[in-house]
């Protein structure tokens with residue numbers, strides 16, 4: 350399904366795009382993370398029970414398509430391989446580790462795709478995911494994995510996964526690297542905040 354839509358996008362870049370919904374998402378602010386309640390700890394046994402067992406995580410693989418100006422993130426090695434061999438993406442290694450199933454203290458990381466402007470977008474905020482579909486022409490592509498939410502902080506051992514967005518190229522960039530965050534911020538990307546806490550690579 351994901352792959353199919355990517356292939357359609359390459360073969361029929363405009364046919365599949367409904368222009369009325371092909372609207373650029375604006376830059377979002379830090380308020381995304383500030384308005385959410387803190388998830389209460391479910392028990393007090395300490396990690397890993399309260400936080401999920403890091404050994405069950407998978408690499409959150411990252412690829413970049415220079416032609417489409419799109420960063421793709423997935424835990425699915427087959428999808429990553431296909432993207433590299435057939436869809437023009439370049440392997441960019443691993444962003445960090447996320448859970449393939451829901452663990453205590455984690456929330457779904459929703460994955461969306463905008464076919465008109467080739468943008469993969471990831472958010473833990475269901476309202477924001479719905480708005481991307483209803484207002485900006487994104488298609489919901491399910492759940493990329495499970496992560497500690499941005500409003501929870503690093504108490505489970507995760508590090509911030511920074512979220513940046515370039516309205517120039519319509520590309521969402523996610524990185525745990527402060528160095529990359531800062532250099533991208535100087536190159537048309539705006540830092541939108543912390544998308545999640547994930548385990549470092």
Ligand SMILES: *[C@@H]1O[C@H](CO)[C@@H](O)[C@H](O)[C@H]1NC(C)=O
Pocket residue numbers: 426427430
């Ligand atoms: C992906 O490609 C790598 C390198 O070619 C290979 O080692 C691996 O087995 C492939 N994995 C899958 C799931 O296709």
Ligand SMILES: *[C@@H]1O[C@H](CO)[C@@H](O)[C@H](O)[C@H]1NC(C)=O
Pocket residue numbers: 350351352425426427428431
């Ligand atoms: C991984 O991706 C492949 C190719 O897109 C797909 O056929 C497969 O169902 C995916 N696996 C999972 C676990 O999502």
Ligand SMILES: *[C@@H]1O[C@H](CO)[C@@H](O)[C@H](O)[C@H]1NC(C)=O
Pocket residue numbers: 387388390501502503504
């Ligand atoms: C992180 O969150 C936990 C649980 O909500 C809380 O006990 C802890 O004080 C917080 N730590 C920081 C540094 O905010």
Ligand SMILES: *[C@@H]1O[C@H](CO)[C@@H](O)[C@H](O)[C@H]1NC(C)=O
Pocket residue numbers: 517518536537
């Ligand atoms: C970033 O923006 C500047 C000024 O708008 C432009 O000259 C430059 O080409 C842009 N860089 C990229 C990578 O799009």
